[in-house]
Amino acid sequence: KAGVTQTPRYLIKTRGQQVTLSCSPISGHRSVSWYQQTPGQGLQFLFEYFSETQRNKGNFPGRFSGRQFSNSRSEMNVSTLELGDSALYLCASSLGRAGTEAFFGQGTRLTVV
Amino acid sequence: GDSVTQMEGPVTLSEEAFLTINCTYTATGYPSLFWYVQYPGEGLQLLLKATKADDKGSNKGFEATYRKETTSFHLEKGSVQVSDSAVYFCALTNYGGSQGNLIFGKGTKLSVKP
Numbered sequence: 001k002a003g004v005t006q007t008p009r010y011l012i013k014t015r016g017q018q019v020t021l022s023c024s025p026i027s028g029h030r031s032v033s034w035y036q037q038t039p040g041q042g043l044q045f046l047f048e049y050f051s052e053t054q055r056n057k058g059n060f061p062g063r064f065s066g067r068q069f070s071n072s073r074s075e076m077n078v079s080t081l082e083l084g085d086s087a088l089y090l091c092a093s094s095l096g097r098a099g100t101e102a103f104f105g106q107g108t109r110l111t112v113v
Numbered sequence: 114g115d116s117v118t119q120m121e122g123p124v125t126l127s128e129e130a131f132l133t134i135n136c137t138y139t140a141t142g143y144p145s146l147f148w149y150v151q152y153p154g155e156g157l158q159l160l161l162k163a164t165k166a167d168d169k170g171s172n173k174g175f176e177a178t179y180r181k182e183t184t185s186f187h188l189e190k191g192s193v194q195v196s197d198s199a200v201y202f203c204a205l206t207n208y209g210g211s212q213g214n215l216i217f218g219k220g221t222k223l224s225v226k227p
Contacts, residue, residue: 004156033214043202043217056214090156092215101147102215104156 002027004093004105012111018079021108025072025093031055032074033102034066037088046089049074050096081112115140119203119218126193126225134188134221136177136203144207146170146179146186147215151200160188160201193225 005024013019025032033056034046045058049068066076072093078085088109092102120135138144145164149157161170166181175190186203203218 006156035215042219043215045214045216048214058214092157101159101162104149104158106154106156 004091004103006089006091006105006108008108009106010109010111012113013081014113015081015083017081018077019081019110020075020077021089021091021110023074023076023091023093023105025074025091026103029093029095029103030072031094031096032068032072033092033094034074034076035090035092036060037090037107038086043090046076078110083112086110086112115144115205115207115216117203117205117216117218119201119221121219121221122200123222123224126223128195128225128227129192130225132188132190132193132197132223134201134203134223136186136188136218138184138186138203138205140184140205140207142207144205146177147204147206148175148177148186148188149202149204149217151202151220153199157202193223195225195227198223198225 007022031050033048035043037043048056052068063079068074088107090107091105094100094102116139118137147162148160150160151157161172163170163179169178177186177188200220200222202220204215
């Protein structure tokens with residue numbers, strides 16, 4: 001069974017640009033969540049999608065957005081990039097039921113210069 | 114809101130030493146508790162979980178017991194190996210409170226020396 005696939009693995013962008021990250025969940029998983037990991041703030045929840053609907057959202061500015069497609073694949077977009085957006089972005093998929101574990105991808109390392 | 118507090122690292126141990134990483138939580142209702150591990154350059158892997166009070170999660174020699182009375186979920190291993198060197202995260206989900214997203218502690222970096 002294939003795991004969670006995130007592409008690309010590494011990205012370098014310039015301030016002011018926008019970026020799109022992709023996540024393919026485990027087959028059969030309908031919930032996809034995104035997390036930002038930085039040395040200072042640790043792991044912070046961005047948003048969760050379930051059956052193409054945003055089910056939950058963390059405390060991030062509107063520059064961070066996402067969507068989920070009918071095949072459960074998800075994308076997140078960050079517009080008007082800032083230096084502080086440099087981070088490891090992790091995607092997690094789960095069956096979506098309460099208490100079930102999330103399976104994480106290897107992440108996309110975004111560097112904003 | 115819900116939160117997780119885990120002991121600050123880094124923790125450095127010799128091979129075969131006993132490991133304890135403390136984790137306490139604050140949550141309304143009945144959260145599920147998890148330990149995740151992150152190896153260098155990788156994403157997070159689920160190490161173990163417990164979904165109700167007094168449950169014991171175990172995997173690869175690691176154990177943690179869900180203690181509702183002390184709101185704790187401490188991670189233990191009797192004899193660590195060099196290959197256990199990684200960052201360990203305690204986390205919870207709480208459909209009664211935070212609507213199911215994972216809330217993580219800050220992480221504890223473990224280094225095991227031969």
